[in-house]
Amino acid sequence: MVRYRVRGGNVLRGTAFIQGAKNAVLPMIGAALLAAEGRTVLRNVPVIEDVRRAVELAQAVGAKVEFHESERTLVIDASRLTSPVLPAEIARRFRGSVLFVPALLHRLGEAIIEGIGGCNLGSRNLDFHYLGYKRLGAMVDEGEAVIHIKAGGLIGAPLYLDTPSHTGTENLIMAASLARGTTVIENAALEPEVLDVITMLTRMGARIRGGGTGFITVEGVDELTAVEHTVMPDRLDAGVFAMAAAITGGEVSLVGASLEHLGVVRWKLEQMGVEFETHGAVLQVRRNRPLRPINVITDTYPGFATDLQSPLMTVACLAEGSSYIHERIFDGRFALAGELNKMGANVEVEGSRAVVHGPTPLHGTEVTAHDLRSGIALVLAGLAAEGETTIGSGYLIDRGHAALAQRMQALGADVVREISTSDEG
Numbered sequence: 001m002v003r004y005r006v007r008g009g010n011v012l013r014g015t016a017f018i019q020g021a022k023n024a025v026l027p028m029i030g031a032a033l034l035a036a037e038g039r040t041v042l043r044n045v046p047v048i049e050d051v052r053r054a055v056e057l058a059q060a061v062g063a064k065v066e067f068h069e070s071e072r073t074l075v076i077d078a079s080r081l082t083s084p085v086l087p088a089e090i091a092r093r094f095r096g097s098v099l100f101v102p103a104l105l106h107r108l109g110e111a112i113i114e115g116i117g118g119c120n121l122g123s124r125n126l127d128f129h130y131l132g133y134k135r136l137g138a139m140v141d142e143g144e145a146v147i148h149i150k151a152g153g154l155i156g157a158p159l160y161l162d163t164p165s166h167t168g169t170e171n172l173i174m175a176a177s178l179a180r181g182t183t184v185i186e187n188a189a190l191e192p193e194v195l196d197v198i199t200m201l202t203r204m205g206a207r208i209r210g211g212g213t214g215f216i217t218v219e220g221v222d223e224l225t226a227v228e229h230t231v232m233p234d235r236l237d238a239g240v241f242a243m244a245a246a247i248t249g250g251e252v253s254l255v256g257a258s259l260e261h262l263g264v265v266r267w268k269l270e271q272m273g274v275e276f277e278t279h280g281a282v283l284q285v286r287r288n289r290p291l292r293p294i295n296v297i298t299d300t301y302p303g304f305a306t307d308l309q310s311p312l313m314t315v316a317c318l319a320e321g322s323s324y325i326h327e328r329i330f331d332g333r334f335a336l337a338g339e340l341n342k343m344g345a346n347v348e349v350e351g352s353r354a355v356v357h358g359p360t361p362l363h364g365t366e367v368t369a370h371d372l373r374s375g376i377a378l379v380l381a382g383l384a385a386e387g388e389t390t391i392g393s394g395y396l397i398d399r400g401h402a403a404l405a406q407r408m409q410a411l412g413a414d415v416v417r418e419i420s421t422s423d424e425g
């Protein structure tokens with residue numbers, strides 16, 4: 001029912017406040033459920049739909065959770081968990097639901113997963129998670145509709161991931177933290193969000209070594225305690241606002257963005273003609289020369305983040321020449337191309353590769369968000385387009401970006417969030 005309406009042509013200038021990281025706070029809510037006493041306090045929590053769903057899910061398994069949205073603070077009391085069931089109607093609405101499994105296994109001896117949601121990006125397997133739980137001593141029954149995992153006390157073991165799965169790494173670290181003995185996880189994910197989760201778990205009393213090396217050792221402990229933790233800034237939100245400055249030829253100050261976390265995204269945008277300057281804790285981004293085309297291959301961190309591939313495709317539409325994009329993480333992440341082409345772009349897709357023939361003037365029309373990042377990419381396209389762009393299925397954008405319309409308006413953009421009467425999401 002939510003849609004975004006964008007009138008293009010305004011050059012973005014001003015200050016944007018970068019939200020806390022969605023992909024860090026969701027595992028942290030899962031981690032908070034590992035503490036059998038006391039209250040966990042999470043600060044800098046983004047007010048996004050995925051967090052609201054995570055709060056509902058934590059309440060469904062028995063935790064007492066207060067989300068003080070205006071304070072961007074979560075208070076979680078998990079001293080009494082009552083149900084091992086992750087109910088379909090909540091769990092199917094976001095990916096982070098999978099991050100509740102370790103706490104349910106440790107606290108209740110079982111987890112019943114009635115569904116797992118998240119962006120529709122092609123195949124999104126969970127086999128590394130299940131294999132890991134099995135190696136730690138759990139029994140996994142993968143039914144058609146329901147997955148039942150049972151564990152009468154997990155025991156540390158050597159684990160490996162075929163590829164460094166983000167949530168897979170977080171889940172296995174959480175499972176190992178309260179398992180008896182030592183667990184080693186080879187080929188672990190290196191994403192900054194994983195490191196932030198390790199920092200929180202360490203503060204809770206977990207014994208974790210090797211974060212950021214791809215080779216993590218966890219010595220199990222008997223209990224974890226409730227702590228206070230401030231969620232790191234969202235590098236994907238920061239990347240989007242940097243690209244909003246880039247696509248409109250503007251200049252924005254990003255409060256709370258870390259240039260270090262942007263990694264390769266920074267270098268690719270610089271190659272396109274975008275300038276970055278750090279002023280202490282504020283990151284200045286501007287573009288005042290024509291956009292150059294780019295080649296991008298997505299990869300796990302420290303490679304180019306797949307979640308920023310879609311917004312970058314939009315920016316490439318305005319570049320003077322052909323850009324090449326190779327998507328290596330997800331096999332269904334190019335639905336955006338068809339929507340951009342409706343707006344006048346010329347994007348050709350073949351398998352996991354796309355060629356963006358720029359520059360093409362964009363014109364406003366009705367388009368659809370197929371997932372969170374294609375949704376925000378269409379907002380960027382709307383900023384650069386002539387006329388009005390309406391983006392349907394806006395809930396998907398709200399899953400990951402807090403107060404998007406207000407933050408864009410503060411930069412001079414004409415972006416409005418509406419509740420439509422049609423039945424699209």
Ligand SMILES: CC(=O)N[C@H]1[C@@H](OP(=O)(O)OP(=O)(O)OC[C@H]2O[C@@H](n3ccc(=O)[nH]c3=O)[C@H](O)[C@@H]2O)O[C@H](CO)[C@@H](O)[C@@H]1O
Binds near residue numbers: 125300
């Ligand atoms: C809530 C959250 O943190 N979501 C992020 C997380 O998703 P998520 O943790 O789901 O992504 P993964 O890193 O696990 O998946 C990456 C790839 O590995 C494959 N795979 C993964 C696990 C598994 O057991 N088997 C398997 O084959 C997936 O199908 C996919 O092709 O990382 C993605 C990749 O950076 C991001 O796009 C998501 O924003």
Ligand SMILES: C=C(OP(=O)(O)O)C(=O)O
Binds near residue numbers: 094307373400
């Ligand atoms: C793919 C994403 O999220 P999720 O894993 O929650 O579906 C995303 O944030 O772009």
